Amino acid sequence: MRESQPSPNTPSPSASSSPSVRTRILRRPQRAAYDLASVAAIVDAGLLCTVAFQWEGSVHAIPTLHWREGDHLYLHAAKASRLGQALLAGEACVSIALADGLVLARSAMHHSLNYRSVVIYGRFEAVTEPEEKHRALRAFIEGLYPGRWEELRPMTAKEVNATAVLRLSLAEASAKVRQGGPKDDAEDLAWPAWAGVIPLQRRQGEPEMEADSPLAEAPPTRFGRPGQDGVGVVGVD
Amino acid sequence: MRESQPSPNTPSPSASSSPSVRTRILRRPQRAAYDLASVAAIVDAGLLCTVAFQWEGSVHAIPTLHWREGDHLYLHAAKASRLGQALLAGEACVSIALADGLVLARSAMHHSLNYRSVVIYGRFEAVTEPEEKHRALRAFIEGLYPGRWEELRPMTAKEVNATAVLRLSLAEASAKVRQGGPKDDAEDLAWPAWAGVIPLQRRQGEPEMEADSPLAEAPPTRFGRPGQDGVGVVGVD
Ligand SMILES: Cc1cc2nc3c(=O)[nH]c(=O)nc-3n(C[C@H](O)[C@H](O)[C@H](O)COP(=O)(O)OP(=O)(O)OC[C@H]3O[C@@H](n4cnc5c(N)ncnc54)[C@H](O)[C@@H]3O)c2cc1C
Ligand SMILES: Cc1cc2nc3c(=O)[nH]c(=O)nc-3n(C[C@H](O)[C@H](O)[C@H](O)COP(=O)(O)OP(=O)(O)OC[C@H]3O[C@@H](n4cnc5c(N)ncnc54)[C@H](O)[C@@H]3O)c2cc1C
Ligand code: HEM
Ligand code: HEM
Structure with a gap:
């Protein structure tokens, strides 16, 4: 959450609410x-x-x-x-x-x-x-x-x-x-297996233009400019 | 579907079934x-x-x-x-x-x-x-x-x-x-806007190892070897 760009109509962070009976998270x-x-x-x-x-x-x-x-x-x-x-x-x-x-x-x-x-x-x-x-x-x-x-x-x-x-x-x-x-459990820390996180990211591939597209350049999307690595890499589904 | 790897326990393509009353797709x-x-x-x-x-x-x-x-x-x-x-x-x-x-x-x-x-x-x-x-x-x-x-x-x-x-x-x-x-509608084909598809892909980022990980190399996942561009690029959510 902290890493996403605030959008113009993001509500102010001071907005807050309490859970209802059915939205109260019980697990974790x-x-x-x-x-x-x-x-x-x-x-x-x-x-x-x-x-x-x-x-x-x-x-x-x-x-x-x-x-x-x-x-x-x-x-x-x-x-x-x-x-x-x-x-x-x-x-x-x-x-x-x-x-x-x-x-x-x-x-x-x-x-x-x-x-x-x-x-x-x-x-x-x-x-x-x-x-x-x-x-x-x-x-x-x-x-x-x-x-x-x-x-x-x-x-x-x-x-x-x-x-x-x-x-x-x-x-x-x-x-x-x-x-x-x-x-991990404390007693497992020396167990010889790799431990860490493999990030999953969303990226945009090379644009596939229609044969009869009137313009040649694909427009930017909310994920950045298509086909440009790095810029197009975003961590969303 | 055609592009996914068949997994060992993929049912044979000849398996087929008809929709039930509630699974019959009405839209498109x-x-x-x-x-x-x-x-x-x-x-x-x-x-x-x-x-x-x-x-x-x-x-x-x-x-x-x-x-x-x-x-x-x-x-x-x-x-x-x-x-x-x-x-x-x-x-x-x-x-x-x-x-x-x-x-x-x-x-x-x-x-x-x-x-x-x-x-x-x-x-x-x-x-x-x-x-x-x-x-x-x-x-x-x-x-x-x-x-x-x-x-x-x-x-x-x-x-x-x-x-x-x-x-x-x-x-x-x-x-x-x-x-x-x-x-597009036939009468819109010359309208000057880019037309085509921008593929969305899933990739694995650089592994983030725990400071106390007993092994240094992250294992391969179903998406390929982490951090290796191309191999890690997959079109799934
Ligand atoms: C991508 C992803 C993968 C997950 N994989 C698993 C998994 O494999 N196994 C597993 O047990 N759990 C998994 N979870 C967590 C799962 O979503 C539930 O939080 C958890 O299973 C408890 O469910 P519950 O209905 O028993 O929760 P409770 O805590 O009893 O739910 C009470 C209320 O809490 C809120 N709530 C519950 N879960 C969420 C949530 N994820 N996001 C926002 N509000 C929530 C809802 O308002 C819900 O009505 C995953 C979550 C995500 C986002
Ligand atoms: C990623 C994604 C984004 C979508 N975005 C939109 C959108 O923004 N607006 C929109 O109108 N539709 C969207 N769809 C299509 C949407 O999922 C429904 O198919 C469509 O809205 C019709 O829904 P319905 O309940 O009226 O369908 P009906 O055809 O009346 O549904 C009857 C039965 O068909 C089956 N069915 C319906 N939809 C699906 C499905 N997607 N996959 C598998 N089985 C299905 C179910 O068994 C369902 O009970 C999207 C689909 C996907 C996968
Ligand atoms: C194979 C052995 C596994 C066991 C025995 C196991 C057991 C459990 C149990 C008991 C919970 C419930 C925790 C709770 O609600 O308090 C849970 C939750 C979860 N598990 Fe597993 N798990 C296993 C593997 C995995 C794997 C391989 C993944 C991920 C790839 C995974 C991801 C999760 C997630 C995301 C949750 C939800 C935690 C949350 O509510 O935030 N688990 N698991
Ligand atoms: C802004 C103007 C838009 C209008 C007026 C519009 C209208 C519609 C309508 C009427 C349907 C229902 C089709 C049906 O069920 O037969 C539909 C479905 C859909 N729309 Fe839109 N749409 C718009 C924009 C978009 C955009 C921008 C996207 C994608 C980014 C999109 C993606 C979809 C998808 C995926 C479906 C489901 C089609 C299916 O069932 O396979 N739409 N749209």
Whole structure:
């Protein structure tokens, strides 16, 4: 969390909240945080979330992209889809997880993973006002590809209308973070096995241009300039 | 899917199944597959899953590591944890998602993501027999770090006993895959915006050794040799 770039709409670090009955972390509570700033930093670092909901007698878990504005997580779907309908009909739980490093210990059990994760509970609401949807979808694109919105063929009213934009308050959320090396048992420290962390990173590969792309240079993304090693290396999922 | 390494216990590609009522993909059904080989390849490529379940009147979504043996997905948790208990008490849904590439189009709406994902429905069962748990945990370590098991301080009965090993049949599962470039509207093809795919890849960074690590060289992982560019570059989450 500490290492992510503060984004313009990151809530102030003074924002804080207590856990609810269901967000209180029981396992390894020393890894917990409940303040909006901690939650928002992980939501921003993640590209994907999993949305869980109850529908027709079963629990479902569906992966989608998300973005954040202020104290809400946003996602988009087809207005006619099950996802677009089920999320308005009941409560949901959203999970975001980033794998930051493989933790290797001298014993099997003390192997672990460095991670950052968020779990959010609540009910999605639909953004229905066309200008508001337009603005939110623009923020989605601009958050991924800074400066790109103005270069695109303008979005039509029909496109906005076919799309459901849903948002979920971050009010009932928990963050959990593991960092650092293995925690081996004292009596195992001399056992001859390598101990440490192997960082896991995300990078952007060489852009694969369409044969008929009107421009030759791929635009920068939130992860940096594609194909430029180092710059494109980011520790997010 | 086609690009992943077949693992020794990959089911034969001739294995196939039809969707159930709840796994039939309705949105973009051309991206669907239901055969065990397609599902297993994505389960193997993923490091993390999200487990959704109903518990005390709410739906929950919790991230965990997983591994696969034959036609089951496995995970581990503390025997005393909510996760270890709730998953035995009712049905669950597991989602695995890999982000393979950012897809850039000439219009906002035709932006997309190349991905591979799996959704599995069913009820977890506990692996309770100590030797069977031992064997499964060994397969977990060996799947991540080939050859490491024999180098570790041997696992104790107490450690095995504290750990819940749970497994879920892949019988009711769907795979969904998007690949390829943007699908722009014909009238937008000349619009002056870059069009193509920016691949997203996973790489391993330089190992961070513990100050008191008995050995100096980090072992190979399922992603290759750490710190060696190219070898460590893999397209999985
Ligand atoms: C990438 C990753 C891999 C993991 N792998 C494993 C694994 O293989 N085995 C394992 O046992 N655990 C793993 N964990 C931890 C796992 O997510 C749970 O925290 C743990 O299993 C306890 O689950 P529980 O439901 O019993 O927790 P409880 O502590 O009882 O959960 C109570 C509440 O705490 C909050 N909470 C719980 N977990 C998280 C979380 N991860 N992030 C944010 N809030 C949370 C939720 O609001 C939840 O309702 C992993 C976590 C991450 C991020
Ligand atoms: C990384 C990633 C990002 C995505 N981002 C978005 C997004 O931003 N917006 C969006 O609308 N969609 C996105 N999708 C697609 C999304 O996962 C759903 O497929 C889609 O939203 C339709 O959901 P539904 O519940 O309405 O589907 P339906 O087709 O009605 O679902 C019926 C059944 O199909 C199966 N199924 C559905 N989706 C998947 C899946 N992804 N993988 C395997 N089986 C599946 C399940 O068994 C499900 O019960 C993304 C997928 C991935 C993997
Ligand atoms: C093979 C032998 C292993 C055993 C016996 C074992 C045992 C356990 C147990 C009992 C817990 C629950 C801890 C708790 O909730 O308090 C746990 C959690 C966990 N394990 Fe393992 N584990 C093993 C291997 C691994 C490996 C190889 C990894 C990583 C690659 C791993 C990653 C984790 C993670 C990330 C957690 C969650 C910790 C948290 O809540 O922050 N484990 N393990
Ligand atoms: C900003 C304007 C956008 C609009 C109006 C829009 C609209 C839509 C709609 C209507 C769907 C549902 C398709 C269906 O279920 O049949 C959808 C799905 C999807 N969108 Fe978008 N989208 C936009 C931007 C983006 C961006 C920027 C991305 C990626 C970075 C993206 C990625 C996806 C993905 C991955 C799906 C799922 C497709 C599938 O089911 O395989 N969208 N979008």
